[in-house]
Amino acid sequence: MDERLLGPPPPGGGRGGLGLVGGEPGGPGEPPGGGDPGGSSGGVPGGRGKQDIGDILQQIMTITDQSLDEAQAKKHALNCHRMKPALFSVLCEIKEKTGLSIRSSQEEEPVDPQLMRLDNMLLAEGVAGPEKGGGSAAAAAAAAASGGGVSPDNSIEHSDYRSKLAQIRHIYHSELEKYEQACNEFTTHVMNLLREQSRTRPVAPKEMERMVSIIHRKFSAIQMQLKQSTCEAVMILRSRFLDARRKRRNFSKQATEVLNEYFYSHLSNPYPSEEAKEELAKKCGITVSQVSNWFGNKRIRYKKNIGKFQEEANIYAVKTAVSVTQGGHSRTSSPTPPSSAGSGGSFNLSGSGDMFLGMPGLNGDSYSASQVESLRHSMGPAGYGDNLGGGQMYSPREMRANGGWQEAVTPSSVTSPTEGPGSVHSDTSN
DNA sequence: CCTCATGATTTTGC
DNA sequence: GCAAAATCATGAGG
Numbered sequence: 001m002d003e004r005l006l007g008p009p010p011p012g013g014g015r016g017g018l019g020l021v022g023g024e025p026g027g028p029g030e031p032p033g034g035g036d037p038g039g040s041s042g043g044v045p046g047g048r049g050k051q052d053i054g055d056i057l058q059q060i061m062t063i064t065d066q067s068l069d070e071a072q073a074k075k076h077a078l079n080c081h082r083m084k085p086a087l088f089s090v091l092c093e094i095k096e097k098t099g100l101s102i103r104s105s106q107e108e109e110p111v112d113p114q115l116m117r118l119d120n121m122l123l124a125e126g127v128a129g130p131e132k133g134g135g136s137a138a139a140a141a142a143a144a145a146s147g148g149g150v151s152p153d154n155s156i157e158h159s160d161y162r163s164k165l166a167q168i169r170h171i172y173h174s175e176l177e178k179y180e181q182a183c184n185e186f187t188t189h190v191m192n193l194l195r196e197q198s199r200t201r202p203v204a205p206k207e208m209e210r211m212v213s214i215i216h217r218k219f220s221a222i223q224m225q226l227k228q229s230t231c232e233a234v235m236i237l238r239s240r241f242l243d244a245r246r247k248r249r250n251f252s253k254q255a256t257e258v259l260n261e262y263f264y265s266h267l268s269n270p271y272p273s274e275e276a277k278e279e280l281a282k283k284c285g286i287t288v289s290q291v292s293n294w295f296g297n298k299r300i301r302y303k304k305n306i307g308k309f310q311e312e313a314n315i316y317a318v319k320t321a322v323s324v325t326q327g328g329h330s331r332t333s334s335p336t337p338p339s340s341a342g343s344g345g346s347f348n349l350s351g352s353g354d355m356f357l358g359m360p361g362l363n364g365d366s367y368s369a370s371q372v373e374s375l376r377h378s379m380g381p382a383g384y385g386d387n388l389g390g391g392q393m394y395s396p397r398e399m400r401a402n403g404g405w406q407e408a409v410t411p412s413s414v415t416s417p418t419e420g421p422g423s424v425h426s427d428t429s430n
Numbered sequence: 431c432c433t434c435a436t437g438a439t440t441t442t443g444c
Numbered sequence: 445g446c447a448a449a450a451t452c453a454t455g456a457g458g
Binding site for chain 2: 248249250251256289290293294297301
């Protein structure tokens with residue numbers, strides 16, 4: 001609309017400028033007659049009303065050529081006019097005052113909250129933001145979100161997830177680059193056009209700025225779409241990843257061995273401390289919560305059916321016994337009197353269990369945990385008190401924990417391989 | 431396909 | 445919040 005205030009656009013100029021930016025807010029409304037090259041030249045004959053269309057057309061055809069020439073001449077004359085610069089600046093001023101004031105409200109673009117959300121999410125997911133490492137961060141975030149905490153080097157799905165995320169990231173960035181490039185190209189193109197036009201019509205610098213911002217807004221809308229679809233892709237990937245994690249997969253044999261070792265060697269009190277869990281998790285290549293799950297399941301299932309697990313228990317007991325006899329651990333000092341001390345119980349005393357847990361198995365078989373316990377068994381009566389079901393002195397916590405546990409378990413047979421399975425007192429077993 | 435084993439999740443009690 | 449118990453869901457073996 002502002003065009004009209006400026007009077008008729010110069011020939012050929014009416015369309016070029018603002019019309020380019022198709023959806024300009026406020027409407028690039030062509031002024032009536034703006035497209036008529038002869039509109040201002042006065043060459044257009046009046047009396048269009050009652051003539052035949054054919055006649056009109058014919059006239060227009062002939063007149064247009066005529067008026068174009070005329071317009072060229074006028075344009076030249078105008079450009080050479082000594083008052084032109086002054087006139088130009090005045091026109092610019094008027095235009096600014098009128099045209100821009102209308103849009104002033106639209107000028108300041110509020111930060112789109114949705115865009116912010118998308119940006120934040122992409123950042124959090126590691127799609128946007130700094131290169132590399134983002135993937136693992138995102139995976140960690142995903143893991144955290146799933147409530148588990150996953151060992152970062154573990155699963156196949158994990159690397160799969162990361163690679164997929166990297167893929168998305170790559171696509172996102174290349175698309176973003178493309179958009180940016182296109183935006184820049186388009187902007188310079190428009191700027192050039194405007195500059196070109198500024199020779200023939202008043203184009204204030206502010207108008208150019210506005211145009212640029214309009215273009216940027218348009219392109220940022222496209223970018224937003226890109227971000228949105230990227231977010232969706234990430235969400236889908238994530239949900240798939242989480243679903244995949246949900247799928248049960250048996251632990252490795254070695255992991256089960258390690259866990260069982262610990263379980264049967266701490267049968268009187270199979271409640272690993274946080275540190276012990278962490279060590280076990282590290283050893284088994286699983287998460288701490290998985291360790292917790294495992295022990296939870298193990299305890300309940302063992303208790304429910306001791307008979308069934310007896311064989312297993314004996315196997316591990318034998319193992320521990322063997323590992324003791326040939327283990328070469330000649331620790332005779334401080335065998336960590338189990339459970340006589342208050343809180344920790346056998347494995348809570350970090351000096352004992354954890355230290356052993358931390359020791360890598362000599363030959364790859366990580367039996368150190370059981371070695372500790374076995375060592376304890378073979379050392380002094382204090383050690384036996386723990387596992388032989390004699391007078392057990394549990395810490396308050398153990399008491400609580402074993403409230404249900406000690407009734408069913410602490411079988412004397414388990415830790416002494418010489419005894420048969422029959423000796424289990426399965427008072428609570430079904 | 432059925433059954434069992436087993437890891438994970440949910441519910442419940444403390 | 446932790447552990448027990450129940451339950452779900454899936455993998456593996458027959």
